[in-house]
Amino acid sequence: MKVPTVNFSLFGEEWLITDYIQVSNPQLRRIAKKIKAKNRDEVILKIVEWVAENIEYPLDYRGRPNAAQYAKKFKWFDGVYLAETPDELRRYGWLFPNQTATIRKGICFDSACLCTTLLRIKRIPAWTVLGAVLRTKSKRFLGLHAWTEAKMENGTRVVIETTVHPHPPELIKTSQIYNGRLPITYDPFAWFNESEWKEDKEKVALYEGMILGKQ
Amino acid sequence: MENSEEYSFTINLFGKVFYEGNFSELRKQKAIWKVFGVDYEAEKQKQQEIWDTFKIKAPRSAFKHRLMLKQYLKVLIPPSKRREYEEFRRAVYWHLRHRPDFARRVDVKLIDRLARIWALWLLIEEKLSLGPDDQISKLTDAFYKIDAMLSKALEELEITPKMRKKIAEDLKEDDKITEQLKRLIGAK
Numbered sequence: 001m002k003v004p005t006v007n008f009s010l011f012g013e014e015w016l017i018t019d020y021i022q023v024s025n026p027q028l029r030r031i032a033k034k035i036k037a038k039n040r041d042e043v044i045l046k047i048v049e050w051v052a053e054n055i056e057y058p059l060d061y062r063g064r065p066n067a068a069q070y071a072k073k074f075k076w077f078d079g080v081y082l083a084e085t086p087d088e089l090r091r092y093g094w095l096f097p098n099q100t101a102t103i104r105k106g107i108c109f110d111s112a113c114l115c116t117t118l119l120r121i122k123r124i125p126a127w128t129v130l131g132a133v134l135r136t137k138s139k140r141f142l143g144l145h146a147w148t149e150a151k152m153e154n155g156t157r158v159v160i161e162t163t164v165h166p167h168p169p170e171l172i173k174t175s176q177i178y179n180g181r182l183p184i185t186y187d188p189f190a191w192f193n194e195s196e197w198k199e200d201k202e203k204v205a206l207y208e209g210m211i212l213g214k215q
Numbered sequence: 216m217e218n219s220e221e222y223s224f225t226i227n228l229f230g231k232v233f234y235e236g237n238f239s240e241l242r243k244q245k246a247i248w249k250v251f252g253v254d255y256e257a258e259k260q261k262q263q264e265i266w267d268t269f270k271i272k273a274p275r276s277a278f279k280h281r282l283m284l285k286q287y288l289k290v291l292i293p294p295s296k297r298r299e300y301e302e303f304r305r306a307v308y309w310h311l312r313h314r315p316d317f318a319r320r321v322d323v324k325l326i327d328r329l330a331r332i333w334a335l336w337l338l339i340e341e342k343l344s345l346g347p348d349d350q351i352s353k354l355t356d357a358f359y360k361i362d363a364m365l366s367k368a369l370e371e372l373e374i375t376p377k378m379r380k381k382i383a384e385d386l387k388e389d390d391k392i393t394e395q396l397k398r399l400i401g402a403k
Contacts, residue, residue: 094233143239144229144233
């Protein structure tokens with residue numbers, strides 16, 4: 001399978017995008033093992049609950065999203081924490097799910113990959129989705145985003161918004177949030193998990209032109 | 216199955232927007248949180264309160280240092296974890312001050328982890344006792360670390376039910392001794 005690489009992880013090293021779904025990681029397998037449920041739908045709900053309660057969106061004391069690229073690492077007591085970041089250094093390096101689970105903080109991509117990983121460990125069809133968020137009425141572009149998509153027992157695909165803490169968010173059918181039935185619309189253009197990668201090249205090219213001013 | 220590299224427009228775009236700092240993350244998040252019922256202003260206020268608590272000038276006496284430490288932890292540790300945290304913290308104190316051999320017998324990994332946590336506590340208390348303002352922001356970071364470490368230690372060390380029971384019994388015993396000592400010295 002052909003998959004892209006990512007070179008903006010915490011220390012700028014290079015990984016395959018599929019490496020961000022760590023289904024073999026012992027720390028995450030231990031977390032997944034503790035989540036017990038009777039059926040697939042209940043597993044999904046419990047994992048959503050776990051992510052909402054245990055992970056925080058990293059805001060600094062001024063209420064601005066903080067940047068993991070500026071995190072300091074202290075190996076001698078395996079602690080990583082987020083520090084205040086000057087504007088000129090506000091680069092965000094993607095975290096691996098086990099890093100997110102350890103520091104308990106992460107932006108959309110970090111928490112989405114953690115959620116997808118836990119779902120995949122439980123053998124539930126799930127993907128981390130990369131896309132854009134738009135205002136439904138005005139179609140105004142708000143920013144790039146990542147979320148988790150999972151398949152329920154009856155085959156319905158749902159969007160899991162993983163940046164909502166500490167109360168778990170409602171699961172929203174993809175048909176609702178992708179088709180403009182909410183005040184904001186999620187427009188997906190890439191899906192992946194530990195064994196799949198798929199992207200809508202035409203759609204992403206349109207966004208690239210719009211965001212970066214290219215033709 | 217072996218994977219091979221492929222160029223991706225999506226990854227390229229995310230890299231440029233996120234990594235090169237050209238992103239409006241807050242605007243997007245505010246819109247999402249509004250739909251999902253998250254009160255951004257309350258979250259911002261919470262972070263501000265944590266920061267403000269730490270900007271208070273460190274008091275000089277050891278008693279006040281501990282009081283301030285407690286106040287700070289009260290803001291920082293989520294209510295659901297607070298009782299467990301306090302219990303664990305007391306266990307750390309007890310075992311490292313009085314019973315290192317016991318902890319070593321029960322779990323070899325435990326003593327190593329507890330020792331590191333203990334070292335950090337000592338470091339924080341020492342810095343607090345010095346009290347200059349410029350140390351305060353460093354302490355904020357230290358508390359984030361200890362918070363993450365304690366949560367991790369609680370989850371990962373897998374303290375067995377037997378061990379928990381033993382710790383609880385030891386702590387009860389410790390309380391009894393303290394009470395006896397208080398009575399002996401006539402303290403209330």
